[in-house]
Amino acid sequence: MARPFHLGWFTYFGPDEWDAPFASAGGSPWDGAFHTDLARALERACFDLVLLEDSLAVSAEAGGTRELLLRTGVRAPRHDPAPLSALMAAATQHLGVVTTLSTLLYPPFLVARLLSTLDSLSGGRTGWNIVTSTDDAEARNAGLPALPERDERYAGAQEHVDVVSALLDSWDPDAVVMDRTTHTYADHTRVHAVHATGPRYPVAGPLTTVRSPQGRPLYCQAGGSPTGRAFAARNADLVLAVANGPAAMKEVRDDVRRRAVDAGRDPDDLRVLFLVAPVLGETEGEARAALARSAAHPTALATTLAKFSAYTGVDLTALDPDAPLPPPEQLLAGSARGSLGTLVKFAQVDAEGRPSPKPLRELAADAGTNSSLDLVGTPEHVADQLEAAAEQVGGDGFLITTPFHRLSRHYVVQVTEGLVPVLQRRGLVRTRYTAGTLRGHLAEF
Numbered sequence: 001m002a003r004p005f006h007l008g009w010f011t012y013f014g015p016d017e018w019d020a021p022f023a024s025a026g027g028s029p030w031d032g033a034f035h036t037d038l039a040r041a042l043e044r045a046c047f048d049l050v051l052l053e054d055s056l057a058v059s060a061e062a063g064g065t066r067e068l069l070l071r072t073g074v075r076a077p078r079h080d081p082a083p084l085s086a087l088m089a090a091a092t093q094h095l096g097v098v099t100t101l102s103t104l105l106y107p108p109f110l111v112a113r114l115l116s117t118l119d120s121l122s123g124g125r126t127g128w129n130i131v132t133s134t135d136d137a138e139a140r141n142a143g144l145p146a147l148p149e150r151d152e153r154y155a156g157a158q159e160h161v162d163v164v165s166a167l168l169d170s171w172d173p174d175a176v177v178m179d180r181t182t183h184t185y186a187d188h189t190r191v192h193a194v195h196a197t198g199p200r201y202p203v204a205g206p207l208t209t210v211r212s213p214q215g216r217p218l219y220c221q222a223g224g225s226p227t228g229r230a231f232a233a234r235n236a237d238l239v240l241a242v243a244n245g246p247a248a249m250k251e252v253r254d255d256v257r258r259r260a261v262d263a264g265r266d267p268d269d270l271r272v273l274f275l276v277a278p279v280l281g282e283t284e285g286e287a288r289a290a291l292a293r294s295a296a297h298p299t300a301l302a303t304t305l306a307k308f309s310a311y312t313g314v315d316l317t318a319l320d321p322d323a324p325l326p327p328p329e330q331l332l333a334g335s336a337r338g339s340l341g342t343l344v345k346f347a348q349v350d351a352e353g354r355p356s357p358k359p360l361r362e363l364a365a366d367a368g369t370n371s372s373l374d375l376v377g378t379p380e381h382v383a384d385q386l387e388a389a390a391e392q393v394g395g396d397g398f399l400i401t402t403p404f405h406r407l408s409r410h411y412v413v414q415v416t417e418g419l420v421p422v423l424q425r426r427g428l429v430r431t432r433y434t435a436g437t438l439r440g441h442l443a444e445f
């Protein structure tokens with residue numbers, strides 16, 4: 001039997017599945033109530049964490065207009081996940097809450113202060129999804145002419161993270177003395193300047209906040225390129241990944257663990273969670289029909305193409321959806337700006353390494369589900385597949401998301417009240433929390 005694994009949930013502060021028969025938030029989740037309900041449901045099901053993704057621009061990469069992004073609601077609108085993470089933590093007692101903050105747009109001092117405050121508010125349940133941004137439009141909102149090349153982005157991110165870590169350490173655990181005899185709140189000899197001297201972030205410190213329960217909130221990262229994986233292996237406590245099938249998942253996990261060793265770390269200090277999007281039904285036929293309905297939604301293709309166009313800067317909407325994807329090198333024209341990431345991972349290559357002749361439309365349907373495994377069926381059947389994959393990959397767990405990025409309470413119930421109880425009965429996922437912090441949840445097994 002596979003050893004127990006961790007469960008996370010991947011979502012965003014944006015419109016729910018507002019035009020579906022089971023629309024929950026009706027397209028307006030902006031008061032946070034839909035997401036605090038989600039947090040409570042995830043805690044009832046003993047999830048380790050919820051992760052809120054983010055993007056910081058309304059990009060016009062698809063078709064040279066913002067129309068597609070706004071029409072589909074993919075990547076925009078997005079409200080700020082950090083205050084939402086505080087609400088979600090306040091609505092729960094155990095669930096970890098991970099928020100996304102881009103190293104390109106947030107200065108390290110404000111990242112450290114925000115993370116420290118969130119970690120204190122949540123009693124040690126905060127995590128940081130470290131992203132370097134993927135979009136020229138995001139860079140322009142940071143005052144840059146364009147997104148820096150990948151190596152420069154990750155070099156900047158490394159300096160950024162080092163400064164954040166130093167700032168989080170700037171208050172010793174015993175700095176707050178509250179000595180009534182001397183009327184001293186904090187001992188100034190235990191609060192240290194940072195004096196970072198790097199070229200991008202010469203920050204003096206110390207931080208203004210007292211040390212938070214975890215000291216350093218959980219660092220999460222999802223680099224897919226070799227540079228991104230090396231960065232994740234060096235810095236992250238939790239690595240998030242998408243791969244196409246168990247063999248590719250194993251390759252990613254083994255590679256990240258190898259890179260962690262190269263960076264002088266114990267690979268068992270890292271957890272790798274794979275993104276999956278189960279499609280559940282009371283019968284396999286029902287689940288297949290639900291998937292077919294989602295794939296046939298009038299905006300499904302547009303959503304996926306808009307998303308990948310924004311990631312890569314390549315206008316995929318200009319391509320013929322019924323023709324195979326041109327070679328990625330040709331599409332990206334030698335740029336290190338973005339990667340075709342999951343889209344290419346889902347273009348099954350043949351024995352000679354050539355991309356499959358799958359039309360872009362089909363490729364987008366495969367990659368658009370965001371799932372590392374093809375999980376369609378009853379809760380028992382999907383649990384079988386997760387169990388088998390965890391055994392084969394040696395995996396640490398799964399990050400559950402919705403197929404085609406559209407979230408409804410109906411879907412949350414299917415997972416938390418259908419799939420998770422089966423996994424719990426098999427002893428594969430937790431049935432109670434024992435640790436007090438997010439870091440503690442992940443260290444438990």
Ligand SMILES: Cc1cc2nc3c(=O)[nH]c(=O)nc-3n(C[C@H](O)[C@H](O)[C@H](O)COP(=O)(O)O)c2cc1C
Nearest residue numbers: 053054100131133134222223224225228240242339
């Ligand atoms: C599960 C997952 C979550 C991600 N969340 C975000 C996000 O919230 N914001 C963002 O800008 N990028 C996000 N990314 C993109 C990654 O940070 C990264 O840029 C991408 O995987 C490409 O890897 P590379 O940077 O090594 O090229 C996410 C990727 C994955 C797989």
